[in-house]
Every structure is written in structure tokens, then in C-alpha cells.
Amino acid sequence: MKLYDSFRAPNPRRVRWFLAEKGDHAVEIVNLDVFKGEHRAPDFLAKAGLANVPALEMDDGTTITESVAICRYLESLYPEPNMFGRDPKETAVFEMWLRRVEMMLATPLMLAVRHSHPALAALETQIPEIAESNRKSGARALKIFDRQLADHEFIAGDRISMADIVAATAIDFSRMAKFAVPEELSHAVRWYEAMMARPAALAGVKS
Amino acid sequence: MKLYDSFRAPNPRRVRWFLAEKGDHAVEIVNLDVFKGEHRAPDFLAKAGLANVPALEMDDGTTITESVAICRYLESLYPEPNMFGRDPKETAVFEMWLRRVEMMLATPLMLAVRHSHPALAALETQIPEIAESNRKSGARALKIFDRQLADHEFIAGDRISMADIVAATAIDFSRMAKFAVPEELSHAVRWYEAMMARPAALAGVKS
Numbered sequence: 001m002k003l004y005d006s007f008r009a010p011n012p013r014r015v016r017w018f019l020a021e022k023g024d025h026a027v028e029i030v031n032l033d034v035f036k037g038e039h040r041a042p043d044f045l046a047k048a049g050l051a052n053v054p055a056l057e058m059d060d061g062t063t064i065t066e067s068v069a070i071c072r073y074l075e076s077l078y079p080e081p082n083m084f085g086r087d088p089k090e091t092a093v094f095e096m097w098l099r100r101v102e103m104m105l106a107t108p109l110m111l112a113v114r115h116s117h118p119a120l121a122a123l124e125t126q127i128p129e130i131a132e133s134n135r136k137s138g139a140r141a142l143k144i145f146d147r148q149l150a151d152h153e154f155i156a157g158d159r160i161s162m163a164d165i166v167a168a169t170a171i172d173f174s175r176m177a178k179f180a181v182p183e184e185l186s187h188a189v190r191w192y193e194a195m196m197a198r199p200a201a202l203a204g205v206k207s
Numbered sequence: 208m209k210l211y212d213s214f215r216a217p218n219p220r221r222v223r224w225f226l227a228e229k230g231d232h233a234v235e236i237v238n239l240d241v242f243k244g245e246h247r248a249p250d251f252l253a254k255a256g257l258a259n260v261p262a263l264e265m266d267d268g269t270t271i272t273e274s275v276a277i278c279r280y281l282e283s284l285y286p287e288p289n290m291f292g293r294d295p296k297e298t299a300v301f302e303m304w305l306r307r308v309e310m311m312l313a314t315p316l317m318l319a320v321r322h323s324h325p326a327l328a329a330l331e332t333q334i335p336e337i338a339e340s341n342r343k344s345g346a347r348a349l350k351i352f353d354r355q356l357a358d359h360e361f362i363a364g365d366r367i368s369m370a371d372i373v374a375a376t377a378i379d380f381s382r383m384a385k386f387a388v389p390e391e392l393s394h395a396v397r398w399y400e401a402m403m404a405r406p407a408a409l410a411g412v413k414s
Binding site: 049058071076077088090091100 | 245256257263266269271272273275280283284295296298299300302305306307351355357411
């Protein structure tokens with residue numbers, strides 16, 4: 001089993017972090033240099049269908065993209081610690097929070113970076129208003145998560161789940177857009193500091 | 208079990224369609240009039256946490272939002288016909304296609320409607336360039352799905368899955384942005400006509 005990874009993009013980091021929380025695993029990491037266009041090479045495209053990383057190639061050759069789909073599959077192989085829920089009800093609550101994180105926080109912060117960081121100016125026409133509007137959306141979303149974190153240690157409840165990994169990687173990436181957790185959101189600050197202090201936060205991160 | 212629904216929004220329709228494919232069920236549908244702000248009523252907010260529909264209230268009072276999380280939970284109660292995959296590998300492939308549909312097609316088409324339809328002008332500042340750019344993104348994504356549909360009856364493979372329901376409801380909604388499946392994408396046209404001819408396509412749709 002091979003994970004096609006890229007050290008500088010935020011979505012592959014979700015999977016590296018997830019695997020590090022799981023501990024021992026038999027996934028070989030293959031780093032693609034997206035700045036050299038290695039994710040557009042014909043043999044990779046033939047497997048993954050799209051020029052997307054991360055991608056997981058299973059032992060039978062089936063290859064999937066989409067970080068959350070990859071992690072849910074890996075959880076079937078490495079069930080502990082559980083990150084997607086132990087029964088249908090908990091799975092539903094965890095997925096609700098994961099999707100809120102993705103749509104209300106991770107996507108806006110990614111757009112804020114793409115529309116503001118000089119190194120990404122070649123990828124698209126950067127519009128400062130879009131960066132600013134998405135930075136504000138991210139800050140608004142964090143108020144909602146802060147309220148949840150006032151009563152719970154983690155975003156989806158009292159143990160870590162995929163929602164926390166996606167949220168923490170999004171916030172760390174958003175430093176490239178000069179974003180940070182607003183300090184008045186004390187519960188979110190406490191949670192974010194605890195997340196970044198986990199050993200798994202360092203998985204594949206170049207210092 | 209109660210599904211808080213709203214007849215005029217696209218995401219609740221995913222759940223109505225999904226339940227109609229399942230056939231008999233014990234879910235009571237409660238329609239909220241979002242134009243009257245019924246999704247902002249304090250008793251609803253206390254349950255759902257956010258002013259979002261659809262929301263599913265379980266018999267023990269646990270309430271979840273997010274249409275896909277709701278459908279995955281309902282599949283645990285009503286397993287047939289299967290829409291999320293029968294084993295971890297199929298679940299991974301189905302979720303990959305579902306997420307591609309959501310991010311590459313459904314979100315752009317929703318933004319195209321929000322930024323162009325006169326009835327929604329009160330919700331936000333409409334920017335014609337955003338509508339047009341998202342209409343183009345939707346058309347580009349349909350080329351990818353058209354290639355997949357050249358070899359498969361449905362988007363994730365040879366039977367219907369959640370990806371098809373989300374894609375079809377998104378395209379039908381996008382008529383409000385004067386969007387349609389480009390007729391040269393013959394496989395996508397064939398698939399869309401077949402989807403809209405299913406009895407479940409009519410679930411809760413006012414004529």
C-alpha cells in the first residue's frame with residue numbers, strides 16, 4: 001500500500017497526521033514534488049484519475065484520492081485509536097463536526113492563503129477581497145467551535161477525531177495568510193495549543 | 208425520528224431523495240419555512256446548534272445536521288439499497304466520487320445560483336463574475352464525470368450511490384443559474400436523464 005504524498009500541501013498532511021496517531025502501519029509514503037508537476041505525470045494520472053494528492057494505492061491497485069476517504073479506509077485497517085466513530089450515532093455526530101470544520105473553516109482558510117500568499121500568485125488571479133472575506137469566515141467559524149470547546153475537550157466530543165486533525169492542519173496552514181486563532185477565543189486557543197503539542201502534529205513537517 | 212426539512216433548498220432534497228430510494232421508513236418529515244426564518248427559532252437552534260436544514264432528530268434527542276452525515280446514519284437503519292458502499296474498499300471509492308461531486312460540482316453550482324438569482328439578492332452581495340466563474344467550474348467538472356460515465360452507468364460505478372443523488376440535485380438546482388449539462392457530454396446527459404426519471408427524483412418536489 002502506497003500513499004502518494006506531498007510535504008508542502010495541507011490535505012496530505014491530514015493523512016500523515018492521522019497515520020501518526022494510529023502508530024505502526026504498513027503504508028509506504030511516496031513524496032511527489034508538486035512544484036515539479038510530479039502529480040501530473042501520466043503514470044500517476046492513470047492511477048489516481050486526477051492530479052490530486054494525497055492518493056492511496058491499495059495492494060490490488062485500486063487507487064483513491066480525497067484525504068477523508070483515504071483516512072476512513074485506513075481506519076478499517078488500523079481501527080485504534082478510533083477517529084470516525086464507534087457506532088452509527090457517534091459516526092454521525094463526528095461526521096457532522098468534520099463537515100462543519102471542512103466547509104466553515106478549512107475551505108475558507110485555504111482560499112485565504114491561495115488569494116494572498118505571494119508564492120501562489122502563479123496559480124490563479126489573486127483577489128485581496130476574497131482573501132479577506134475568507135479570513136473573516138474562518139474567524140466566525142472559530143467562534144462556533146470555541147463554544148463547542150467550552151464544553152468538550154475536542155471538537156466532536158471528549159476524544160480526538162478526524163474533525164480535530166482537519167481543523168488543526170487548516171489553522172496551521174493559514175499562517176501563510178497571516179491568520180491565527182483570535183486570542184479572545186480561549187477554548188479554541190487551549191484546544192489548538194494541545195493539538196499542536198501532539199507528537200503526530202510533527203509527522204512529515206519539515207522544520 | 209424527525210427530519211427537519213425545507214422544500215426549497217437543495218441540501219434537504221438530497222435526504223428526501225435518499226429516503227425515497229430506500230422505500231418504507233419511519234422518519235417524520237417536518238417542513239421548516241426558511242423564508243419565514245423557522246430554522247432560526249430558538250427551539251430549533253437549541254437542538255441543531257446551527258440554523259441549518261436538513262437536521263435529523265433521533266429518538267434519544269441527539270440532533271445532527273449535514274445532509275451526507277444524516278444519510279450515512281439513515282443507511283445504518285435502512286441498509287438497502289446500499290448507497291455508501293458494502294465494504295471498506297467500495298466505501299472508499301464511493302466516498303471519493305461523492306467528495307469530487309460535492310467539491311467540484313455541487314459547491315460551484317450552488318455559488319453560481321447564489322450569485323445570480325434575483326430571489327437570493329437579499330442574502331449577500333451578488334457578484335456576476337463569481338457566478339460565471341462557478342458556472343464554468345461546474346461545466347469543467349462535468350467533463351470529468353462524463354469520462355467516468357462513458358464506462359460506468361453511475362458516477363461511482365455500476366450502481367447508484369450517494370454521489371449520484373448529490374450530483375443530480377445540484378444540477379437540477381442550478382437551472383436557477385441557467386446552467387444545464389452541456390449537450391456534447393453525451394454520457395452525462397444520458398445519466399442525468401436517467402436520474403431525473405427515477406421516482407425518487409420527485410420526492411417532496413412541488414410541481
